[in-house]
Amino acid sequence: MKINVFFTPLSVDELFFPGKTTVVIDVLRASSTIVSALQNGAREVVPVSSVEFAVKVSGGMFGGQTLLGGERNTKKIEGFALGNSPLEYTKEIVDGKTIVLYTTNGTRAVVKAKFSENLFVCSFLNLSAVASHLVNLNNNVEILCSGKANNFSMEDTICAGKLVAELQKLNENIEITDSARASLALNKSFGKSIVKMLSESEHGKVLIENNFEEDIKFCGKLNSSDIIPFYTSNVIKVMPISNSIINPDK
Amino acid sequence: MKINVFFTPLSVDELFFPGKTTVVIDVLRASSTIVSALQNGAREVVPVSSVEFAVKVSGGMFGGQTLLGGERNTKKIEGFALGNSPLEYTKEIVDGKTIVLYTTNGTRAVVKAKFSENLFVCSFLNLSAVASHLVNLNNNVEILCSGKANNFSMEDTICAGKLVAELQKLNENIEITDSARASLALNKSFGKSIVKMLSESEHGKVLIENNFEEDIKFCGKLNSSDIIPFYTSNVIKVMPISNSIINPDK
Numbered sequence: 001m002k003i004n005v006f007f008t009p010l011s012v013d014e015l016f017f018p019g020k021t022t023v024v025i026d027v028l029r030a031s032s033t034i035v036s037a038l039q040n041g042a043r044e045v046v047p048v049s050s051v052e053f054a055v056k057v058s059g060g061m062f063g064g065q066t067l068l069g070g071e072r073n074t075k076k077i078e079g080f081a082l083g084n085s086p087l088e089y090t091k092e093i094v095d096g097k098t099i100v101l102y103t104t105n106g107t108r109a110v111v112k113a114k115f116s117e118n119l120f121v122c123s124f125l126n127l128s129a130v131a132s133h134l135v136n137l138n139n140n141v142e143i144l145c146s147g148k149a150n151n152f153s154m155e156d157t158i159c160a161g162k163l164v165a166e167l168q169k170l171n172e173n174i175e176i177t178d179s180a181r182a183s184l185a186l187n188k189s190f191g192k193s194i195v196k197m198l199s200e201s202e203h204g205k206v207l208i209e210n211n212f213e214e215d216i217k218f219c220g221k222l223n224s225s226d227i228i229p230f231y232t233s234n235v236i237k238v239m240p241i242s243n244s245i246i247n248p249d250k
Numbered sequence: 251m252k253i254n255v256f257f258t259p260l261s262v263d264e265l266f267f268p269g270k271t272t273v274v275i276d277v278l279r280a281s282s283t284i285v286s287a288l289q290n291g292a293r294e295v296v297p298v299s300s301v302e303f304a305v306k307v308s309g310g311m312f313g314g315q316t317l318l319g320g321e322r323n324t325k326k327i328e329g330f331a332l333g334n335s336p337l338e339y340t341k342e343i344v345d346g347k348t349i350v351l352y353t354t355n356g357t358r359a360v361v362k363a364k365f366s367e368n369l370f371v372c373s374f375l376n377l378s379a380v381a382s383h384l385v386n387l388n389n390n391v392e393i394l395c396s397g398k399a400n401n402f403s404m405e406d407t408i409c410a411g412k413l414v415a416e417l418q419k420l421n422e423n424i425e426i427t428d429s430a431r432a433s434l435a436l437n438k439s440f441g442k443s444i445v446k447m448l449s450e451s452e453h454g455k456v457l458i459e460n461n462f463e464e465d466i467k468f469c470g471k472l473n474s475s476d477i478i479p480f481y482t483s484n485v486i487k488v489m490p491i492s493n494s495i496i497n498p499d500k
Contacts (some may be wrong), residue, residue: 010260011401151261154428178404178452185439186432202428 001171002140005160005179008147009109021139022116023130023163026146027155028203029084030106031123031229032219033069034236036086039227041095044235047107051077054102067094070102074210077102085215098235105153109146110231116142119231120239124159124194128223131166133239141167143180154190154201161187162222195220251421252390255410255429258397259359271389272366273380273413276396277405278453279334279462280356281373281479282469283319284486286336289477291345294485297357301327304352317344320352324460327352335465348485355396355403360481363394369481370489374409374444378473381416383489391417393430404440404451411437412472445470 006012025031034045043065048054051072058066069082069089076083082093084103101107113119118137122130134141143163145156161183168174168184176184190197198204198216207216228239256262275281284295293315298304301322308316319332319339326333332343334353351357363369368387372380384391393413395406411433418424418434426434440447448454448466457466478489 005402007257007402008261011258152255152257152429152432154432157432179402182402182404182407182432182436185436189435189439 001138001167001173002175002177003143003164003167003180004141004177005143005145005157005164005183007145007152007157007179008150009112009144010147010150012144014112014115017113017115017142018117020116020142021118021134021137022113022142022144023120023122023134024106024109024113024144024146025122025156025159026103026106026109027123027159027219028198028201028207029086029215029219030101030103030146031121032125033084033086033089034101034121034229035123035125035225035227037089037094037099038229038236038238039225040089040091042089042097042099044098044237045229046098046100046235047110048100048102049108049111051102054100058100065096066098066100068100070107072104074206074212085212086218087214105146105148109144110236113144114231114234116231121229121231121236122159122163124162124220124222126223126225126227127159127163128166129226129228131163131170133228134167135170148203153203155198155203157183158187158191158194158197161185162191194222251388251417251423252425252427253393253414253417253430254391254427255393255395255407255414255433257395257402257407257429258400259362259394260397260400262394264362264365267363267365267392268367270366270392271368271384271387272363272392272394273370273372273384274356274359274363274394274396275372275406275409276353276356276359277373277409277469278448278451278457279336279465279469280351280353280396281371282375283334283336283339284351284371284479285373285375285475285477287339287344287349288479288486288488289475290339290341292339292347292349294348294487295479296348296350296485297360297481298350298352299358299361301352304350308350315346316348316350318350320357322354324456324462335462336468337464355398359394359396360486364481364484366481371479371481371486372409372413374412374470374472376473376475376477377409377413378416379476379478381413381420383478384417385420398453403453405448405453407433408437408441408444408447411435412441444472
């Protein structure tokens with residue numbers, strides 16, 4: 001089992017992903033929001049890579065049970081029902097609904113990795129659940145950090161490092177690339193207090209300036225959810241948890 | 251003085267660089283080779299971003315005093331006089347010569363940053379000299395790691411981190427971005443023995459497999475040179491060292 005980390009989706013081409021097992025991370029906030037929405041009963045999340053496509057999708061294929069959510073540079077998009085704060089995605093609002101989600105970095109990363117054989121969404125909230133599932137699958141893993149406008153994101157990399165650490169705890173025979181090794185070391189340096197790290201990160205500071213301090217506290221709750229969001233047929237759904245999943249190919 | 255690090259040139263556009271003070275790092279091996287060539291008397295190094303252009307340039311503008319150097323994926327290019335090993339660039343061979351250099355990552359990073367107001371080349375060999383000069387200039391600094399095929403390179407990032415640490419030693423008022431903070435932490439984790447770190451890096455292992463172990467030892471010699479390679483009018487030359495350099499714009 002070999003683990004690699006991409007610090008930004010720009011480093012890799014769409015056609016890299018066929019056959020791969022991929023984990024997309026966008027801690028602040030898309031992957032935390034996706035976990036919350038599904039945890040609170042959303043039927044599915046449709047990640048889209050443009051606002052125009054979000055509007056088009058929401059108008060058509062999913063009838064009246066659709067909510068448009070997302071942000072562009074931290075701010076809710078005009079005409080959208082929801083922003084990108086996981087705290088907005090409450091049971092009252094999302095239960096039974098299809099969420100069409102557009103965000104600056106996270107949903108575009110998911111769409112880029114759409115050809116993956118297995119595609120999961122990870123945040124601090126569901127890190128341990130994702131790790132257990134990956135160890136059961138026993139495939140090589142590509143961890144795709146959504147990054148920040150094509151650049152390094154501290155919080156995504158620390159989350160990737162914590163996921164690698166968790167995988168190493170569960171499986172002794174894990175091989176790691178240099179980027180995975182760097183993520184592990186960065187988790188050791190900065191990952192002890194997740195909320196502190198998030199608050200001190202560039203993206204965290206922008207969120208605090210925009211009054212999203214509660215989001216940071218929420219996104220830092222390690223392993224508060226068992227939800228494993230997985231991508232299939234263009235939507236993200238909850239993976240039914242089973243301890244007996246064996247990949248027949250390995 | 252604010253310091254930022256790019257882990258790969260892909261994260262940034264050519265038009266980002268006008269007005270910037272930029273440092274390009276490609277430890278294994280372009281930036282080490284450039285320092286060696288200039289240290290051993292080369293008149294200048296012409297960095298090029300394609301093999302075709304290297305051949306074209308060497309045939310024309312520089313008369314008989316030109317040597318073609320470089321590599322594609324570790325191997326010397328057919329018809330080139332020199333590869334990309336710094337140990338080949340001895341005084342006997344390069345003294346007084348113009349070197350036209352093409353390498354997979356490093357020279358392409360220099361060419362990408364060519365619009366910078368100030369553009370320097372840094373390796374472990376000349377790290378302290380570059381740091382002193384940057385502190386004298388007192389501009390914001392963009393450190394551009396050449397990376398590895400558009401991805402993270404452990405050795406370039408550690409060198410960037412060590413450069414940031416050196417700048418912090420020389421100037422207390424340094425502001426750093428998240429990527430610079432990560433580089434610093436990685437230097438702390440892995441930068442104590444440079445040669446060990448280089449040998450354990452993915453790129454280092456490939457070089458060792460290709461019998462370039464001596465190159466790794468050489469590229470790990472911290473501060474063995476005072477040479478500051480700087481880019482001007484499409485060539486890299488030796489910066490005349492002076493302690494009284496003041497940037498008139500600041």
